[in-house]
Structures are given as C-alpha cells and as structure tokens.
Amino acid sequence: MAARTRYAPDRGLTARMTATMFLLGLVFVAFIAAIIGIGAATHGSDAVIVFFAVVLGGGMAIGSLFYSDKIALRTAGAREVTPQEAPELHGIVDRLCALADMPKPRVAIANSDMPNAFATGRSADKAVLCVTTGLLRRLNPDELEGVISHEMSHVAHKDVQVMTIASFLAIIAALLIRISFYGEIFGGGRGRGNQNAAVIMLALMAVSIVVYTVSFLLIRMLSRYRELAADRSGALLTGQPSALKSALVKVSGDIARIPTKDLRTAEPLNAFFFAPAMGLSAGPSLSKIFSTHPSLERRLAELDKVQRQLSGQGK
Amino acid sequence: MGFLDSLLGRTKPVQPKLDDLFALPSAAITLEAGAGFKPTGSGSVCFRPVEGRSFADVQKDVTELLDVSSGNEGGLPVEVSKDSYGFTWIVSSRMSDDLEALVTDLHAVNSALVDNGFGPQLLCTLVAFRDDEERSLALVYLFKRGTFYPFAPTTNEHRDNALELQVKGVIGDDLKFEPDLGRWFPVWGAPGL
Secondary structure, eight states, X not given: OHHHHHTOOOHHHHHHHXXXXXXXXXXXHHHHHHHHHHHHHTTTTTHHHHHHHHHHHHHHHHHHHHTHXXXXXXXXXXXXXXXXXXXXXXXXXXXXXXXXXXXXXXXXXXXXXXXXXXXXXXXXXXXXXXXXXXXXXXXXXXXXXXXXXXXXXXXXXXXXXXXXXXXXXXXHHXXXXXXXXXXXXXSTTSSTTHXXXXXXXXXXHHHHHHHHHHXXXXXXXXXXXXXXXXXXXXHHHHSOHHHHHXXXXXXXXXXXXXXXXXXXXXXXXXXXXXXXXXXXXXXXXXXXXXXXXXXXXXXXXXHHHHHHHHHSOOX | OOHHHHHTTOOOOOOOOOGGGGGHHHHHHHHHHHHOOEEEEEEEEEEOOOSSHHXXXXXXXXXXXXXXXXXXXXXXXXXXXXOTTSOEEEEEEOOTTOHHHHHHHHHHHHHHHHHTTOGGGEEEEEEEEEOTTOOEEEEEEETTTTEEEEEOBOSTTOBOHHHHHHHXXXXXXXXXXXXXXXXXXXXXXXXXX
C-alpha cells in the first residue's frame, strides 16, 4: 500500500525511545530493590522516611499533573483567548484538529516577546495550547501552523503524562537525598544505635544520588526523543516539513539574542517549550546531555527525512 | 491511537472515511422538502497540500480528470484555490439538479488522493445549498470522522446557529451527523459557498 510507505514510522527513533524508557524502568526497579534491601538489613527502621518521601513525591507528581495547565499558564503569564479575540489562531487550531481527528484544546496567548509555544494539560480533553505574542509576530501563518502542529503532537503523544510518570521516582530520589542529608546533620546523638542509623542514612543517600543522576540524564534523553517525535508527527500532519524547519530556524536564531533577565524567569517552563529559551553556552557535548531539546541541526536533519518520505513517489 | 503509539510518540495519520458521502443526494431531497434549501450545484474538497513534486502531480491529474468529465457533460471547469490557512480547495460546479454528478466528482478527488497515499491530508468536503431568501448553507463532511455537520455563515464571520440546528433536526436521520458540537468548526470564506 502506498499509504503505508509514505507515513511509515521512524523505526530508529522508536527503538531509541523504547531503549531509554527501558533503562529508566531498570533504574527505578533497581532503586526500589535497593530501598527494600536497606529496609530488610535494618529491620525497616528507614521505612518511615521512605514512606514519607513516596507520599510527598507522589503528591507532588499528581498535583503537577492535575494542575499542569493552570501552573504553566500562570508561570507564562498567559491568558485564554476566545475565537472572537484570535480568529486566525483558532482557525489554524480548528483545522489541525479536524485533520488529526483530535478534540480541540483551549488556546491561550502569553504576552511575551520571546517567540515560543507550549502545550500542557493532563489529557487531550483538558489540554491547553499557548503561544507567545513574540511567536505570532515573527512567524508567517505556515510556520505558525507548523509550530502548532508540533505542540498538538505533544498532546496526542500524551507527553505531559509520560514525562510526569518518568519524573516520579526521580522526584522521590531527590526528596530522599534531601531528607537523609538533614537526617545525617540533625539526627545524630539521640538514643542507642545511632551509629547504625547514620550508616543507613548514608547508604540511602548514596543510592538516591546515583538514581537521581542517572534518571535525570535518561529523562532528558527521553525528552529530546519526544521532541523529535513531535517534530515528525507535526510535519506529517501538515505535510509541510519545510515550514516547521523555517520556524525552528527563526525561533532558535532569535532566542540567542534575548537578554538574560527574561530568560531566568522563563526557565521553569523550558521542558514544555517549543525550543528552550536558554542560550546553550556550555561546551557542545555537555549541553547536549543536559538539554531538554535536541540541537537545531539534529531537528532539521530529522525533518529532512520526513520531507524525503513525503515527496517520494512511494508505492 | 493506541496506548503504545502514544507511549512511543508515533502518531498514525488518520485515514479518511469516504463511503458516507454518497448518502448526500437522498438527504438533499429531504432537506429541500423539510427546510426549503436547494443545492446550488457547487461543492468543494478541502485538503492540506504536501510539499514536493509527488503531490503536485496528483493534484494536476485530478483537476485534468474532472475537467474532462465535466466538459463532456457541459459543466464548468474545476477551480483550484488556496485559502489563507494554506489549505487547497478544489471546487466543482455542476447543474443544480445533478447532485449525484457533483458527489461523484468530489469522490474522485478524494479517492485519487487516497490511492496515492495522501488520504490523511483530506480535511473536509463541502456541498453548498441556498434557500429562497438567499441564505446560504453548507453541508460539511469531515473525512476523519465520517460525519456531516451544517455550516450557515451570515455576514462578518458569524454563523446562524439556529438554522444549523434546524437542519440537523430535518436531516439528522438521513446522514451521519457529528454528535460533538465542538467539532462543527467554521470554514469562513470557503470557495463555492
């Protein structure tokens, strides 16, 4: 079938993403095993701490998932707009939703000169799509449509849920590091067997630090793959990979010139942004591992593949 | 989309459903009897063009094919236009009493795109109606859902919701109507309307 070859999934990307998720799962299983191991060795005296961290971490993860739309909109200073207020933007979203057979997300505009866009919300029905005035001003309608289809792919791929779940145990590991650190400082000198308690705390801290570091890097890697997947799906949806490419070039070029003061206020939202707002000044290899988004060159190269796939006389 | 597809971030483009389009001619008779709207004879197919030679070739073939078939029957040549959202509309105009020929034309465009692997690019098909008071109405067919909905534009990008709901009441049983009112999205300034 012609249809199958033209819209074939990118096997390499799928395989890399599966491998990353598998490794992430492996780290978490090892983490749980280590905690149980420590617990067994100490007859469960650290159970309270772990329980506390799981409840707190779980609460944070669920809270951020449920209020992701409100938090993101508040942080970005965005406001929801009606079709009357922004007819063109709504028109683009309407058509893309009809093309992709998706429920229509709410549409918001953030009053910021930084050209960017994000989509968030815990499910497709609750999704909200936000663009900045800077983006609207800089991009032509075709490029804007490319960016919006990228964001709608994030919604279709349930990226907010996936990333929240992926971050869940990393949050717990981070909490355990902190709790055991304070336990180490303030917990000493009380009762018998505090020598033993100090050792447990140290072990817990060491395990948590390793888990946190490894999962942090894996989560960043997963985030980069999901960006590539969203680029790809977005370009396949509109049929115009070059419009998305030119939007990427425009947006990335502008971001390097934005003053640092604005950047700092935008930092917490970076994971959801279309292109991260921080200029990557660190060495290329290091910034690559820590970055939530793939490099511009990488994204353009992947979109070239989509372009070849679409224009091929595929039979 | 399946759980695994969203987990792996590989959206499958949605393939269009074409079959329900042929229910239009009989629904048009009910519409005329129940609400006084007659087909104007023009209809259009809206799709998102794909960049590159391959798609351009398909589009050219389709318009040539339709020109030949409508020329044989004394109709007007098809018009191709691009709207401000970057979507392409192919407008076919037939005699107002020959809705079946129009639907066949529209179906030819759709199946040509599908056969060449561009099915996911199809957005909607629109058939225009008008009543004695010159109010215009379109029945829009959403390819991805295989459903119809009415669209009655008035002036200044406003739509006559009362009329649209009335039309749904009249022919709701003849056609598969879109149950989710949130998906009755407007197509302002659609050619052929």
